[in-house]
Amino acid sequence: MSADQLWSNGTLARHAGNVPRMRAVVLDDHGGPEVLTICEVADPEPGVGEIAVAVEQTALNRADVLQRMGMYPDPRGREVEIPGLEYAGTVAALGPEVTGWSVGDRVMGIEAGGCYAERVVTHARQALPVPSAVAAGDAVAIPEVFLTAWDALVVQGGLTSGRWALVHAGASGVGTAAIQIARAIGARIAVTCSAGKAQACRDLGADVVLERSPADWLAAWRDAVPGGADVVLDVIGGEEAERNLHAAAIDGTVVQVGLMGGANASVNLGLLLTKRVTWIGTTLRSRPIERKIALAQRFIAEVNPLFERGLLRPVIDSRYPFERIGEAHSYMESNANVGKIVVDIVD
């Protein structure tokens, strides 16, 4: 990787002259947290319809760990690999033909990569305004997990008032977002979690908390909610896949957003047929830009107001300075967090 590289709109160009530079984590190698080294690269510049964001915080996601290990590359395939899926900060510059944003506006959002950096470029209509009720330094804990949980539960799963959601890893970032969203829209929610995190899930408002292992969560779930789950949100897969089909209600939906427990699953498809289950696999990262924008615009209309009304709040487990982002990764891999691990790019 050369320091004389500038990219915009995904294309990489070389410049001989002086270009503005930013600090960013660039992955020259894949492996343990030690590969997360900060160096200087050229600022990205906004193209038509894009804005540049002065990033104040980024936050960690499980996908970042996989990307660091070389198992989940940036789908955009850029030459300089900067990880990081979400950002919060202020609008630093507007590309041509941008409306609706002014320099200095508080902004947050998700990208397919590039957010472990002082500056990121995004489509103006994919960026989310930071709700005024949320502290600027906490906003970065919103985009990835609330977009993921809301998209999975409500947009794809069809969760509504009165219905039951079952969400695995209730104390994770996505889990803590899911609990709050379900309550805010009048739905009921059960979560699975490891034993030490049960109280945190209850405190967030989970109606039912099921310890996952070695306990038999499925039996406890059946006792608690005999009618089954209208929507199951699963980040685990593997051996949970068939249990999810058992846990689903008639006409229920299983939304698979992760495979932390493994991709290989043995399932009894008789459950799929007799219950008329819909099993949806999904990721945000690989979607085409028009669908990311559509989701962002719906989120602004339907979810941002829930933050303004205090019905939702970001859940932050811990904060790390940019220079210690490797420690933040190690901490995420220890599975001790409840909610988001935030990285402050600026002091």
Added chain:
Amino acid sequence: MSADQLWSNGTLARHAGNVPRMRAVVLDDHGGPEVLTICEVADPEPGVGEIAVAVEQTALNRADVLQRMGMYPDPRGREVEIPGLEYAGTVAALGPEVTGWSVGDRVMGIEAGGCYAERVVTHARQALPVPSAVAAGDAVAIPEVFLTAWDALVVQGGLTSGRWALVHAGASGVGTAAIQIARAIGARIAVTCSAGKAQACRDLGADVVLERSPADWLAAWRDAVPGGADVVLDVIGGEEAERNLHAAAIDGTVVQVGLMGGANASVNLGLLLTKRVTWIGTTLRSRPIERKIALAQRFIAEVNPLFERGLLRPVIDSRYPFERIGEAHSYMESNANVGKIVVDIVD
């Protein structure tokens, strides 16, 4: 089972007096085709909102074979078990509060059971008028397979013009309906079938015909349609399940309507996630009445006109008189049919 039994609206009552009687196949035992014996039972009578149909034809479905063997009971759990999922005939009597039908109207439809009989009772809004372009004696070959194929491909799978469907068992009743529906709406369709049935599938209009076994249909499919299938309609399951995920396009849908190849499947869920596949399990038979009615009304509006315009036609393989219905079952189990096996209840 007593001959003094009369049922209406799913309830069974005993009558001492003379009640009208009909011939019907009653399953006193489960097993081979020999358990399909015709006897006399009381006529069913239409309740509020229902019509009685003088059945002229019924037709065979794979589910009938499973029910005969005791593996797929009538979900209504009636005391007298009369199999048979579809009928065609004329309206014989109207229950209270029925509008839109007159005695003598040509009618066809599906039921959760009871159609191997001279008379069947159905909800007036679940019954379908026979398209005038279809010969009365052939109409029975429409309801189950065209409702199933259209519901799976279009209503649940979202198949539209320009998109690709992949349908297993292209020469089956559902397959022959699927080929015609896909062509009628401007979609493209590939089918798998056994070697001897390929020409029949081509004659019906399949764009691509793939021999299923021992040939490697997946490799041939990838060569033919590199972009993948927007909708996969599968009646097989088992070892085809993971191949279906491989065959699906990005954002594709797999609709599982049967498990003739077995319910147990080992699948790589990574395919589900990375392609954002939706995998839907479904059956018509167990749905609540309001959803059956909604589907019927939509079928009348969207599919019956395609029969009137000659774009769809029932595909009949063979006809058996009522007294030889056991032979019809044996023939279905030989897997030799292309299209529907019809049973004439009246001569």
